[in-house]
Amino acid sequence: GEDNFLRYSFNLTLHSEQWNFLEKQFIEACKLKDKIQPAIYRTQDRTQKPVPQKDLSIFTNEPDTDLDLKQNREWALSALRKWEDMRSENFVIPVQIGNKEVLTDKKRKYYDRSRNDEVCVCEVNLATPAQVEEIVTVAEQDKSGWRKTSLDERNRILHKTADLFSERRGDFIGCMSAVTGKTFQEGDVEVSEGTDFCRFYPVSMKAFEALKSVSYRPKGIIWVIPPLNFPFAIPVGGVAAGLASGNRKVFLRNRFLSPVLHAINGWLYFIFEFTGFYKLFFKKIPLLAVQR
Incomplete structure (x- = not known):
């Protein structure tokens, strides 16, 4: 910019036009020093409830x-x-089947990967x-009526x-740390990314809905099978994309990530029940490998 002194520093000479410009700029700046109030701009506080x-x-x-x-x-540290x-x-x-939550005979234990000792966390x-098969049947019935909801x-x-x-950022990061051994900073950016997906996809869909020459309809049941390295961002992104486009059921399954996915699902269940949608709307099969 024209006000930046660095652009004049290479060929600057005493009492030149550039010198006089910078001198005047400096004097004017000094006159303002007592009128300026120092302010703190980095005020983020995770201990307070997000707005x-x-x-x-x-999209923000x-x-x-x-x-x-x-x-x-x-x-x-508290998280x-x-x-x-x-x-x-x-x-x-x-195991969730419609509105039922079922405990089965065969189980899998998950140990805290962030510790050296063996502590079963889940x-x-x-x-x-x-x-x-019963879960798929319930999913196909679409008793939630999700596919009929408006984009708004x-x-x-x-x-x-x-x-x-x-709001639950700390719990998701802690869960990822325990189940996958992720560091705090790696988990933190994932929660930001997954949260962004929930806002980005429905806002983006409005551009498609506004096109007069294009029409769309839900495909039905969407399966999201996330990898181990991104236990939050990828499954949430897959779910959000499916839901934003009106697909009525989404399945999550991965044998390594079940606790993380369960934490994600738990809050999705809460939201849809809170807004009047049935728990039947959203399904999960906890593990890639079912009982044989």
Whole structure:
């Protein structure tokens, strides 16, 4: 810019036009020094409840955690300590069939990968092949009526999902740390990305809906099979994309990530029940490998 002194520094000579310009600029700046009030711009505080986004028509990025701030470092440590104390008797994942949550005979234990000692953090009930067929049957019935909802309604619900993800950031990071061994900073940016997906996809769908020459309709049941390296962002992104386009059921399954996916599902269930949709809307089969 013209006001930047660096652009004049290479050939600057005493009392030249450029010199006089910079001298005047410096004197004017000194006159303002007593009128300027120092302000702190990095004010993020994760210990406070996030403010929900008001304008649902514009996509706004979810901010990552600023760990240079003391209050955020304390918040991060408290989130990790909570999950250090998590034990399998307090974290049991059932098989969900419609509105039913079923405990089965065959189970899988998950050990905390962030620790050197063997601490079981979660126990997952495995679905039988017959139960999987029943889940698919329930999914096909679409008793939630999701495919008939308007884009505005889907946008509202997915933004509510994003708000609750933002509130539970610490729990998702702690869960990822325990189940996959992810560091805090790696988990933090994933929660931001997954939260962004819940807002980005429905807002993006409005551009397609506005096209007069294009029409779309839901495909039906969407399966999301996430990898181990992105246990939050990829499954949430797959789910959000499917829901934003009106697909009525989404399945999550991965033998390594069940506790993380269960945590994600739990908040999705809460949101859809809160907004009046049936729990039947959203399904999960906890493990890639069902009982044989």
